Amino acid sequence: MSKQKAVDNFERWAQLVQSIAETRGSNAKIELCANYLAQLSPSQLALACQYMGEGAFSNISGKRASIGSRTIGMAAADYCKIDYDIVFKACRTATGSSTETIQRLFENLTETRQKNILRHWDLAHISELAEKLAQTRARKDKQRILTRIWSGLSPLASKYFVRLLSQGSLRIGFESRSILQALAKIYEVDYEQLRYAHMLTGSIAKTAELVSTHSLDQAQFKLFNPIAFMLAAPIQSRSVKDWDTFIAEEKFDGMRCQLHAYGSKVELFSRDLNVVSNQFPELVDSFAIKDLPPVVLDGEICVFRESIIQPFQDLQKRMGVKKPTQALLSKYPVVFIGYDVLFLERESTVKQPLTQRRISIEKLSKTYKFPISSQHAVSSKKQVEQLFEQALAHGNEGLMLKQKNAPYSFGERKNHWLKVKQPSGSIDTVILYAQAGSGKRGGSYSDFTLGVSVKNDARYEEEFIPIGKAYGGYTDQEWKQLNKAIKGCIINRFGPTAQLHPEIVVELEFEAIQPNPRTKAKYTLRFPRFKAIRWDLSPSDVDSLEHVEMLFEEHQSKKRNPQKSSHSFLKPE
Secondary structure (H helix, E strand, O other), X not given: OXXXXXXXXXXXXXXXXXXXXXXXXXXXXXXHHHHHXXXXXXXXXHHHHHHHHOOOOOOOOOOOOOOOHHHHHHXXXXXXXXXXXXXXXXXXXXXXXXXXXXXXXHHHOHHHHOOOOOOOOOHHHHHHHHHHHHHOOOHHHHHHHHHHHHHOOOHHHHHHHHHHHOOOOOOOOOOHHHHHHHHHHHXXXXXXXXXXXXXXXXXXXXXXXXXXXXOHHHOOOOOOOOOOOOEEEEHHHOOOOOHHHEEEEEEOOXXXXXXXXXXXXXXXXXXXXXXXXXXXXXXXXXXXXXXXXXXXXXXXXEEEEOOEEOOHHHHHOOOOOOOOOHHHHHHOOEEEEEEEEEEEOOEEOOOOOHHHHHHHHXXXXXXXXXXXXXXXXXXXXXXXXXXXXXXXXXXXXXXXXXXXXXXXXXXXXXXXXXXXXXXXXXXXXXXXXXXXXXXXXXXXXXXXXXXXXXXXXXXXXXXXEEEEEEOOOOOHHHHHHHHHHHOOOEEEEEOXXXXXXXXXXXXXXXXXXXXXXXXXXXXXXXXXXXXXXXXXXXXXXXOEHHHHHHHHHHHHHOOOOOOOOOOOEEOOO
16 A cells, blocks of 8 residues: 555544544644645545545535434444444443444444454545435435445544534544644645635635645635634623724524525525525525625524514524424514625625624615614723613623624634623532543543432432533633542543542533423533532532423513614614
8 A cells, every 4th residue: 555545544534533632732733634634635635624624525515414313323233233222322321422432332342343344445435435325315224334334444433434424523622723724834825815715615625625736816705605603702701991992782592694695596504504594484585585686694593573582492493493384484483683794796895894894784784674783882881781781681692792893703703702691590510421621631521411400300210310511611720620529439431431420519500491302301501611610519409400490481481672662683664
């Protein structure tokens, strides 16, 4: 096998990715990646970067493997000759990951190991296998293809092949930004130029191909290919020295959405860049008849009924429903509220200051009659606090503070946008599982599954059941103290995951409580994070599931002010 052929091998790629996951420090990870990518041809480079940053298919391909976690889990159970419900699901609960479970089972079951004959497939052949899965419709046929693929891969490569199918992050602490930095290092180009080309093409594979052939100037934006969203930083992490440089908008209790339109063609994209047009057909229809020029709008989808923005939980009834019924459309009517314009009349506007982009979206709103966010000038902290209370009264999450002269920092979280929020509530929970992290916290526990009490609940036999996962909100000192305490609580180990005796109590704060029928508790916490490690409390002090249910009902029944005397958004007549 030639040197290049050895590099252009999925087993080698999987080993690299695992090495990146186990390496601490961003610079060291980037160095590892750059050394590997530098050995590849342009076509191989494009695939290697695509697999690391996007998945089995390019973001702009519109393709998906369309294979669910249950289908994969049942295929793995059948391949290992184990019971799916009794063995596989229990292992998955213990490891916290289906793919980690697959790797561990394939490594440790003798009969399963004996099925493997490494084929040393190259990166292009892996793409062909993923394509075959995508074109196959029947579940059993997909499972047969999947098991044949696993028989030719190592357990490690099998794990990463499954992760490729889910599209997006490989969960190794190495995202698109780091891949672009590795490419910039190899080809000695300006990182911002590379990042801009990535925004225009919408594809890290295409960007890699362009930079490797010294053709970055050929990068072009294509309408109906989503752009990475600009993200906001919490105001607590930044100090505002001059309030006058910001404007304020209410932070809607909805779903971030990017709207692409030209004439009668309209597409809606979610924050993870997936098409959601079929979930909101009334929005597509209403914008299709406006005959808009080529445009990309950033905004929010909210349930809006009786002049009131309804809770996010109502919007969840619409999310994921590919063919909503008329009854569902009537019960949960939605509105798209625009607040930025990223592309207009065949030109990118992301480098323009916010004030200029605002003029553009106001003109569009007035001409084509669609809602846009209300903006408020601010000059003091007191004024921000008043606007914040008004936003909460409207039922919104809080405020967004946006720098007037800032560009649209696509795909990044910068202090150009600051979010002013307060937690919806907090509950006392107990740590049930701890999982080792990656990067600078690699080798120590940094991801935690937390539970609530059901010991007096006739619906359950356990004492505690999971209610959410959290991996932030604690200081470095608390993290070290927590890891020290965890060592004395471990009762089982499953790869990087440790099952703990329920002893350590944590007060969790969260943005909202969401119904989730797929979990044992039937609820999950939205954006949970540590508020405090309660060394002073014992497991008997942990809040019950019934308390969680009560908090949810209270939030649902909370009064929200209608959009009358003050407005979260402007709706042209």
